[in-house]
Amino acid sequence: MSPSMLDMASVREYLSKKLLCQVAMSEKRLALTFDDGPNPHNTPLLLEMLASKGIKATFFVVGRRVRRFRDLLKQTADAGHEIGNHCDHHVPLSFLPRAIISRELEVCGHLVEGVTGKRPRFMRPPMGWINDKVLEVARESGYDPVIGSIHPQDSRQPGLDTILRRVRRRIEPGAIIIMHDGGWRIGVDRSQTLAAVDIITDELLESGYRFQTLSELVDDTHQGKSTA
Numbered sequence: 430m431s432p433s434m435l436d437m438a439s440v441r442e443y444l445s446k447k448l449l450c451q452v453a454m455s456e457k458r459l460a461l462t463f464d465d466g467p468n469p470h471n472t473p474l475l476l477e478m479l480a481s482k483g484i485k486a487t488f489f490v491v492g493r494r495v496r497r498f499r500d501l502l503k504q505t506a507d508a509g510h511e512i513g514n515h516c517d518h519h520v521p522l523s524f525l526p527r528a529i530i531s532r533e534l535e536v537c538g539h540l541v542e543g544v545t546g547k548r549p550r551f552m553r554p555p556m557g558w559i560n561d562k563v564l565e566v567a568r569e570s571g572y573d574p575v576i577g578s579i580h581p582q583d584s585r586q587p588g589l590d591t592i593l594r595r596v597r598r599r600i601e602p603g604a605i606i607i608m609h610d611g612g613w614r615i616g617v618d619r620s621q622t623l624a625a626v627d628i629i630t631d632e633l634l635e636s637g638y639r640f641q642t643l644s645e646l647v648d649d650t651h652q653g654k655s656t657a
Contacts, residue, residue, distance in 0.1 A: 433580040435607075436599070444576055447564060449551075449643075451578035452603035452650050457638045459604040460646045461486040461630070462577060464515055464553065465584075465611030467494055467501040471619040472610045475626065476508055482630055484640045485509050489553040492517030492537035494611060499544050506545040511642035514538050514552040514572060519613070521558040522566075530566045538570075551575045551643055575643065577605035583622040584609040592625040600633065603650070605643070 435441055435450075444450050452460075466472045466488055479486055488505055490512060495502050506512055516522065516533040517540075525533070534552060542548045552572040554563055559574070567574045581587075581595035596606060608622050630640070641649070 433582055433595070435576070435578060435580045436595075441578060447574075448559070449573060449575040449605070449647070451601075451605050452646050454603040454650050457602050457636070458641055458646060458649075459600070459602065459606065459633070459638060460643050461606050461608070461626070461640050462489060462513070462553075462643065463487075463608050463610040464489045465494070465519065465609050465613075466490055467498040467505060468611035468615065468617070468619070469498055469501060470616065471623065472498075472501055472505065474623055475610050476505060476510075478623065478627055479510075479630075480508060482634065484630060484634075485511070485642050485645070486640065487511040487513055487551070487643045488610070489513040489515035489551075490537070490541065491515050491519045491555075491611065492533075492540050493519075495537070495540045495544065502541070502544045506547070511551075511644055512541050512545055512547070512549055513575070513643070514541065514549040516552070516555055519555045521556055522554050522563045523558045523560040527562060527566050530563060531570060534567065534570045534572060538572075553577075575605070577607040579604050580607045581625070583619075583625065584612060586618065586621050589621050589624050589628075592621055593628060596625065596629050597632075600638075603646070605646075 517536040
């Protein structure tokens, strides 16, 4: 299986000029993020695991899932996790006209705010598809666009060992890890992701890393704070 484009330093350098990929810092802090939920099978298991370890993450949710699983989104937000906008229908935005891009963001954002009482700060373009038009519309809509720096392609179910290897080799302070609790189908199997998250979080906590939401990671750094 081919590596993620984010494994290439030149790609990360290019993308970092256009949107958030990672946060420059020396402290052992990073962000764990999840896409495509909320999912009634995987998200509750993930929330339970993260709670047992005192970890806060950022969940980029899809509007059409929020409509079906509002209570699960509220549970996620009430647990202290940050909620991001992953658009209403998880479609490749770069192929769409500005008006539809805007609507994709607006609908999902309103759904999240209606459930959680808080408008999302960050948006992640589905499948990582971006161009200047997408980024302009996102910012005009009041969002900070973000991708991430580590993408183990867990959604393709490459195997637990492969997911672990892809994450471990790229861990560094300020990293933003992209993983998935949901998918195109409600019944999607994310057992490999859950197992990998369990192992990786234990390893990183033991080695002195601390997990933060994206807002905490960005704001603490800009304010010169340290959680070490």
